[in-house]
Amino acid sequence: MNPTPLLTATALHVTFPGRRGAPAARAVDGVDLDIRPGEIVALVGESGCGKTTLARSLLGLVPPTSGRVTFAGKPLDYGSRALKAYRKRVQLVLQDPSGSLNPRHTVYDAVAEGLRIHGYAGDEREAVAEALSRAGLRPPERFFLRYPHELSGGQRQRVVIAGALVLNPELIVADEPVASLDASVRGEILALLLSLRDELGLSALVVTHDLGLAWNIADRVAVMYLGRIVETGPAEKVLTEPQHPYTQALLSVLPESGAEPVVLTGEPPDPSRIPAGCRFHARCHVLASGEAGRTGVDADCRTTLLPVLAGGDEAQVACHWATAHTTRSGAGAGTETSAVGDA
Structure with a gap:
């Protein structure tokens, strides 16, 4: 594994001002974290510990109050044009596939949306088909004209993953990627994420409250409590x-x-x-x-x-x-x- 981090957070703080004179909330309170190429890092902790805020800050969705995020050796630029380019390389996979997909859009349009936002100049149909195939929806043409309500929960999550993969990102941030799925389907999605790491060299930050999930998928684990990492290391060692x-x-x-x-x-x-x-x-x-x-x-x-x-x-x-x-x-x-x- 390449020892040079792909993404690094250094002394990261995210503070939200209190209302009506209340004290400020330190949602992320001095976090150091790195993710290497081809590595899956699990960020674990109870609800409310700050892990989703940390993930959103790493994505550029929540600017840090202080500290720095570095990607591929360069500090993250929070200007709109720079963030657009960054989000092509770092993609988000949300917890609830039903909420992530517009019920009025076909699978094809859902996956093609990112290509259109970024002005993709290649063959859109070919790119969408390849992304669906990589996400395990084969033959991809069979799904082009289907709507989210016509799919199972696992298939919807694969469409969301395909929408991230279509831009060929280097890193995905998956926030509770299997929390809303049946137990029988969770293993399939986790196996998919592992295969994407092995076949594409894709890195991932998986945000979860489930240490069992971390055991099945992560190379390293970072345990978060009340805005700070309290334990970190190789998954086997920590778990x-x-x-x-x-x-x-x-x-x-x-x-x-x-x-x-x-x-x-x-x-x-x-x-x-x-x-x-x-x-x-x-x-x-x-x-x-x-x-x-x-x-x-x-x-x-x-x-x-x-x-x-x-x-x-x-x-x-x-x-x-x-x-x-x-x-x-x-x-x-x-x-x-x-x-x-x-x-």
């Missing part, structure tokens, strides 16, 4: 040896985990009122159990802010307890300690 209590809790509810389910109490804090210290500490089962006290970091958990995780391939965790626990056990202390610095 088989989770270090952060939040990651452990998310994984524990998967039937195949074999772990005792950890029930997270309460909702994530309001992003306009982020607590001091580790922002997960109010819901942390390790802190509540007294284990953090036994490692001597319980006060740090409540008061000391953890730095942003750096990008890269190594497994990293932003957690006082995980760092102390790993250091005491003598296993892999270097990686985790470097992840949280002197906190």
